[in-house]
Amino acid sequence: MLSRVADSLYWINRNVERAENISRFVEVSEAMALDCPPGSAEPWLPLIDASGERELFDKLYPQGQPDDVVRFLVREEANPSSIVNCIGVARENARQIREVITTEMWEQINDIYWILLESDRFWNQPLQEQLREVRRACQLFYGISDATLSRDLSWHFSRLGRLIERADKTSRILDVKYFLLLPSPEEVGGVLDELQWIALLRCTGAYQMFRQAQQQGISPKAVAAFLLLDPIFPRSVRYCLEGINRALGVIRGTPVPGPPDDLESLGGLMLASWSYVRIDELMAQGLHEAIDRFQSDLNQLHGQIDERYFVRPTPSTPSPAEPACAPD
Numbered sequence: 001m002l003s004r005v006a007d008s009l010y011w012i013n014r015n016v017e018r019a020e021n022i023s024r025f026v027e028v029s030e031a032m033a034l035d036c037p038p039g040s041a042e043p044w045l046p047l048i049d050a051s052g053e054r055e056l057f058d059k060l061y062p063q064g065q066p067d068d069v070v071r072f073l074v075r076e077e078a079n080p081s082s083i084v085n086c087i088g089v090a091r092e093n094a095r096q097i098r099e100v101i102t103t104e105m106w107e108q109i110n111d112i113y114w115i116l117l118e119s120d121r122f123w124n125q126p127l128q129e130q131l132r133e134v135r136r137a138c139q140l141f142y143g144i145s146d147a148t149l150s151r152d153l154s155w156h157f158s159r160l161g162r163l164i165e166r167a168d169k170t171s172r173i174l175d176v177k178y179f180l181l182l183p184s185p186e187e188v189g190g191v192l193d194e195l196q197w198i199a200l201l202r203c204t205g206a207y208q209m210f211r212q213a214q215q216q217g218i219s220p221k222a223v224a225a226f227l228l229l230d231p232i233f234p235r236s237v238r239y240c241l242e243g244i245n246r247a248l249g250v251i252r253g254t255p256v257p258g259p260p261d262d263l264e265s266l267g268g269l270m271l272a273s274w275s276y277v278r279i280d281e282l283m284a285q286g287l288h289e290a291i292d293r294f295q296s297d298l299n300q301l302h303g304q305i306d307e308r309y310f311v312r313p314t315p316s317t318p319s320p321a322e323p324a325c326a327p328d
Contacts, residue, residue, distance in 0.1 A: 013161035020138035167240035225279035
């Protein structure tokens with residue numbers, strides 16, 4: 001497989017996953033805002049931190065009003081991680097490798113793109129309907145991919161991008177809840193507003209599965225354990241790491257005798273550390289610090305994947321750094 005094709009497949013799925021996650025976050029915050037005082041930024045500003053674009057947001061919108069947050073995350077041209085920009089980048093990558101992806105995949109991503117770009121009907125809907133339509137369109141793209149794409153290297157690079165992005169966003173939104181909304185360490189594990197914990201579970205599509213898995217009431221420890229360590233919930237960090245390592249194993253091919261290389265070693269160590277740790281240990285050591293380490297490891301993992309499979313440096317031209325929402 002050509003490096004540019006693998007690169008495009010990876011970023012198509014990272015960007016579609018990112019758009020779907022942002023639509024979830026904003027949709028849940030919009031519902032939470034109904035229970036807050038009018039104009040309150042409490043349900044909104046943490047989403048900017050979860051997206052990793054706080055500096056840019058503060059520069060563009062110094063007042064930080066709820067409407068500013070929605071515009072920034074949904075359709076701000078200057079924000080590379082806005083929903084509109086993510087779908088635009090995914091569509092451009094798909095356009096460049098139309099001979100590799102299926103016709104149904106191309107039609108779906110192309111339809112999402114033109115709806116966001118030109119449909120007055122779409123933008124005249126209530127915000128909740130807009131976000132629900134984006135989320136369902138992204139999920140339909142996943143379903144079409146699962147149903148029509150052969151399980152070759154194209155599939156595995158696609159899955160790799162989707163799972164890395166999913167693990168990133170699940171850990172970020174959990175970190176926002178623990179660290180940004182509860183900055184004082186002594187408050188963690190105290191009496192919390194159950195509504196916010198339900199909202200967190202809904203942000204990650206985890207509420208119903210959490211209720212089925214947990215017979216007790218909602219608690220910070222139980223929510224963190226489910227989103228980080230559950231082995232069968234498809235949006236948990238542990239589940240994503242298992243899928244990432246399986247995809248990397250297939251892409252790598254037959255193991256070479258000898259010690260593992262840097263990429264194999266890092267992926268294996270991350271999976272082991274998040275498969276056998278207990279939630280009590282994570283919380284005792286500091287959940288924010290643990291998630292910070294995970295984010296650092298995940299960025300390093302992406303960097304090694306990029307260097308191994310995507311980057312094509314020449315002696316005279318160093319490869320540029322990968323932007324947050326990378327084009328092909």
